Amino acid sequence: MASVAAAIVPARVGKATRSRALLAAMVAIGLALVGLFGRLMTYPLRHDEQMYLPIATMLARGRLYDDYGFNNLPNLPLLMHAVLRVTGAEQVLLAGRLTIFAGWLVAATAMLLLVRRLTRSWPLGALAALLLLTHPLLLGPAGMLVTNNFLPLAFVLMATYLLIAGADRDVPAPLLVAASGLCLGVAAGFKANYVFALPPFALAALLAPARLPLMTRMRRVTLPFVAGGIIGALPPLIYLTKDPSGFVTHVLGYHSGPHVAYWTANADLDGAKILDLPGKLVLAVKVWLISSAGLIAVALLLAATAAWRLRGYGAARVRWPHRLIVALLVGGLLVSFVPSPAFPQYYAPPVPFAIALAVTLAGRIKGRARAAALLLLLGALLLSAPRLALGWPDAVRSARWTGTVTHDQGQRLAALLRAERRGATIATLAPLYAVEGGLAVPAALATGPLVYRVGDYVPLRQRRHYANWVSPTTIDELLAASPPAAVLVGFEGKLDGPLASFARSRRYRRVTLPWLSDRYGSGTLYLAPAASISS
Known part of the structure; x- marks a missing residue:
């Protein structure tokens, strides 16, 4: 960790030092992944897994919504059905947990590449990936269970990187942009809450990069993005087309009607459930500011510091990729308060974008403020990392x-x-x-x-x-x-x-x-x- 800090805090360091820092960062990411794997594999079974996984094994014999009454968007049971069919796996829960771990690999890779592209620094990208891998909220039910909470987050994060990588260049790359749209469409098919990401992406794909002529931008960015998005969203679109009323009843009607009515009438059945906005705000403070080592507060602090330190650079320095990340952060914050009752895992959507924003802004700050900001982020990492160390022994104890x-x-x-x-x-x-x-x-x-x-x-x-x-x-x-x-x-x-x-x-x-x-x-x-x- 010291070598990483030595590389990312000073303004200039030697090539050899950066290489050592990058090697140390990769080793740290590897150790984090091993610990995360052990934690994921041994995390206790929860209610939601009693729904998603059995249905995935039964899709060949019945209809997802009519026969089984499924109450979410279709991508997770469809994905698990495909995984089980392709692999022939007999251990259903194990196959599901391995699929979630694959989602973690996608998310960590996307974070590493995204922040590296925005900061031109591999060590900073590695720091962001480590902050994601060790985030306390994601190490709970949000990221440890075979549910639709984590996988859409991984796909949105990859969509963010691909759109920026494909459009933020001299000549936009339509294939990368289309892949971004595909990832976003897939993410939206896991969980309805991720509709919050659609407006920021749509605006970015329509307006960026602004220097290109409109028709060139439409041909190389907007249309490929839309095409990829439609392909990625085909599963829910097919179900919607087949039975619009039934699809809306199961996906939206369930959560806005019977689900809320049940918890209102049985609030004390499984502990008090939070249904009102004041209670949700209190839970948000606990989840975002206390249990996550104040990472979002760090992001806001860095934003204020960066605004003060970069006044002389002018508005042109705030480019559209940064605006996209800020928009996704704000949208994730707002959508976290929509579901009722509130559970901690519902507050996961803004987390990766807070991390990306915090590390990116820290990379732009100069002088002592940069050192202070990065050390603050390293402190947040050190507060969370020990939890993953507990997973190292379990990573190889398959019987457990x-x-x-x-x-x-x-x-x-x-x-x-x-x-x-x-x-x-x-x-x-x-x-x-x-x-x-x-x-x-x-x-x-x-x-x-x-x-x-x-x-x-x-x-x-x-x-x-x-x-x-x-x-x-x-x-x-x-x-x-x-x-x-x-x-x-x-x-x-x-x-x-x-x-x-x-x-x-x-x-x-x-x-x-x-x-x-x-x-x-x-x-x-x-x-x-x-x-x-x-x-």
Whole structure:
């Protein structure tokens, strides 16, 4: 770290010193990636993974929205379905976590290249990549789970680099610009919140670089960007075209209606949930300023310092790539307050752009202010880096990886059903365990608890869009129509009640599973009487 500081703080250093600094930075990035890999592989299983991954294994047998009631944009289950099909992986969660790690590699590479291009400094690019890899918010659920929170961030970051690399040059490169549009379209297909990135990118692609004639700019920048964006956004566009009303109901209607209604009525079910703006502001302060070592405050401080130090350079020095990053930072800040209820992972969108802005501005400051700014950033890095060191041993202990453990639990569950000469269908709000064992899950429960729990809050006019609509008050009827071979409960508290009641009322035999547990509870299995099994 000292060699990195020695290279990036002084205004001029020798070539040999810069080479040593770059080597040290690359070693640091490698160590950070190893620690991140270990942390990612051993991060505890969470609710959301009980939705995205089971559905990905079932897409060949049903429709994403109508049959399974999926409530987000389609790219993550489609991506995981493709990964599982291409690789033939049997360990579903492990394949998902490895996919998220690949997203981290994309994000770190994009950050390194972006800041290097803006500052003409590889050490500064490496510093920005390290700040991203060690950011506390991203080392939580936002970046450690197989959900749609991190991957769109990686794609937006790569889109930013590609647009700047393709358009900010003497002769724009249409292929790079088209690749930027492609990445942005893909990002938008993961999570609806990332619509915040569309206006800044659209303006940049339309107006930059301003020195080019309009038609040249349209031909080499705007049209390639739009073409790439349309191709990248094809999956959600196809679903939207096929069933506009159903698509809007599942993606937007769910989050603005039943989802909010459920948490309003059950605010104390899983701890107090933040639904109002004052509460969101308090959470934002905790997430952005305290737990992230004040990185955004650092960015703002650097911005003010840079504005003071660079007054003599004139407005021309503030070029469109910097404006694009600032616009993305502001848009990310604002969109973080949109979802309700608020969770820390929803505050991730501005993080990479705050890092890019902070390091870029630090690179432009001269003299002692530059040294102070860079040392401040190094301090933020040193505060966060030790957490990754804890992941080094786990990076090579595959038996402890959450994906390995979960797969083994699923296999034991399947073996138990085979030993009892039961069928292969299991009703549960933790379908990933069944999927890891090669067992079948009713389509209505393929999303785990996330759609089931809001079923009673779905308006009657919207239920026609759910081919397998179910809720806690109707699950008994659904299971009675096609009794499963077993019922697995124990992970979802009160939500498991109706499933357990069904099993007891049909005289299913209760079996405790002390070896099947996670952060939410321990498994209890109910085995159907042989005469009642329908599968």
